[in-house]
Amino acid sequence: MPKPLDSQPAQPRPQPTAADYRRWRQYLADEKAEAGIYRALAERREGEERSILLGLAEAEGRHEAHWTALLGDQLGKPRPASLRSQLLGFLARHFGSVFVLAMAQRAESRSPYSTDPFATPAMAADERIHEEVVRGLAIRGRTRLSGSFRAAVFGANDGLVSNLSLVTGMAASGVSAHVVLLSGVAGLLAGALSMGAGEYISVRSQRELLSASRPTQVTLSAAPALDLDHNELVLVYKARGMSQEAAEHRAAERLGYFTCDCDPSLSLHPEKASDEDEHEAIGSAWQASVSSFCFFASGAVVPILPFLFGMVGVPALVVAAVLVGLVLLGTGAIVGLLAGASPLWRALRQLLIGFGAAAVTYVLGWAFGATVG
Structure with missing residues (x-):
């Protein structure tokens, strides 16, 4: 019998039976389907999410190779994947929604590898880690x-x-x-x-409460007329949560000169007047x-x-x-x-x-x- 492709130390295993071979064929079909699901999802993602999904597909490919090696000449005809995997594959190819990730997360959590004597400990650990990886990916969609x-x-x-x-x-x-x-x-x-x-x-x-809490741009127009010896602009920035040092530096920066011995790294981006889109606010409320x-x-x-x-x-x-x-x-x-x-x-x-x-x-x-x- 061909040696499994997993590098974990071999453990004593019972002699495979006909039921074992049938179970392995089902595992093999499901691993192929799961790898396809992650690849289909990756096609609809970009950047880091895409690479993560392709990494999951690669891991499922390693599991697939393990069962293929165990089956050897007992591979037989390809079996269809489980109905759950087929449904997930259809949704991933045609929709790629957060529902697929949520269902995949649940599927990973129900992996039988932890109790199957023919699955390696690394494979069982993979499935547990996959659940957390998919959970992390699904969080973004759930948040939206x-x-x-x-x-x-x-x-x-x-x-x-x-x-x-x-x-x-x-x-x-x-x-x-x-x-x-x-x-x-x-x-x-x-x-x-x-x-x-x-x-x-x-x-x-x-929105009105948030608008009332948003800092105004009064410092843009009032700063030039402030008393330089009693710079109340520092109080403005301290009220916004800055430290004394950062507030003094920012006030000096706003006035166009520096009288404090501050770290230049405290300098912030210049304030820019922002016009609130009132139509957008009203439209969102109506929506x-x-x-x-x-x-x-x-x-x-x-x-x-x-x-x-x-x-x-x-x-x-x-x-x-x-x-x-x-x-x-x-x-x-x-x-x-x-x-x-x-x-x-x-x-x-x-x-x-x-x-x-x-x-x-x-x-x-x-x-x-x-x-x-």
């Missing part, structure tokens, strides 16, 4: 997505849960299907408008507002779909709950994938929280209806 993705998930889930709770509560109280539908539509509009208005105010307020409105409305419309199509009573509530449950499972699974965690647990968590809120309002609506009745 975190703000908009949080708003999307929060808005859609808020619409789903709040309107499902409203619809179930109204239906449990015994009112007609027409009233339930009107309540759902009213809840959709009221919630979406509230979300949009709140997001607009939040973004504008945040956040419209996005929140749409995300909430897209979630809130789901619970009222059965009533829009003429369904009434318990069947309408069951269909609404099923539709909302599917969407909650989907958003929870996406959150889990992006977090590199179990998508199943995240999906079930979203489902339990949403249905729990709906169940509470159903009981309250039933109790209110029974009391009034």
